[in-house]
Amino acid sequence: MSYEQMQNNKVFLSGKIVSEPVFSHEMMGEGFYDFSVAIKRLSGQEDIIPATISERLMSGCDFGVGAEIGAIGQFRSYNKLVGEKSKLVLRVFIRELAPPDSDNPNTIELEGFICKPPVYRQTPFKREIADMLIAVNRAYNKSDYIPAIAWGRNARYASGFEVGSKVRLTGRIQSRIYQKQVEEGVVEERTAYEVSISKLELLEKPVAQPVETATEEEYPPIAPDYKD
Secondary structure: OOHHHHHOEEEEEEEEEOOOOEEEEEEOOEEEEEEEEEEEOOOOOEEEEEEEEEHHHHOOOOOOOOOEEEEEEEEEEEEEEEOOEEEEEEEEEEEEEOOOOOOOOEEEEEEEEEOOOOEEEEOOOOOEEEEEEEEEEEOOOEEEEEEEEEEHHHHHHHOOOOOOOEEEEEEEEEEEEEEEEEEOOEEEEEEEEEEEEEEEEEEEOOOOOOOOOOOOOOOOOOOOOOOO
16 A cells, blocks of 8 residues: 555544454455444544454454554445445554544544535534545555535535545544334334544545446435534
């Protein structure tokens, strides 16, 4: 992975491990494990963020439930086939461990391309929101497709972005629980992950063909007045 590709997707998380690492897969003889990290917001509410780490980084460290962890990595997406549908799965891929930092426990910086028209709306209490899907380039001609939410003035700004526009954003990764009706009379509780944007910048307007998006499950709308 090039230096530029590492810089366009940077995540720092600091929190408590809330699930035991579970073996996920093996690549070139190295095992990778999935677990979740709980990170407190200023409001006291917690975001539960899924993460993946290599056994090499885990060596000699405490990864039991309740252990504190600081980690640097990237927010990545994967398409998982569930039945006949493709589901967008989001996880933080940890590249290195770092000292925990309670002052800035959840930060993300992304640089990528708008790959769906932003959806702008207002809540019943007149709070402005814009949903976006950002394509972030990765090595080996891959891309990560990251859902993001802009608020207030940033939402109005984002509402004018065209598909193919290059943007840079800073924010945090958030989790939220929602209910989805999967068939008549059957409702499932699911968790969605997205970037809550604090700073947004338009770098380039589209100059070529629009960016194509990956096949993904329809992303769940946020609650009418979702709060930090």
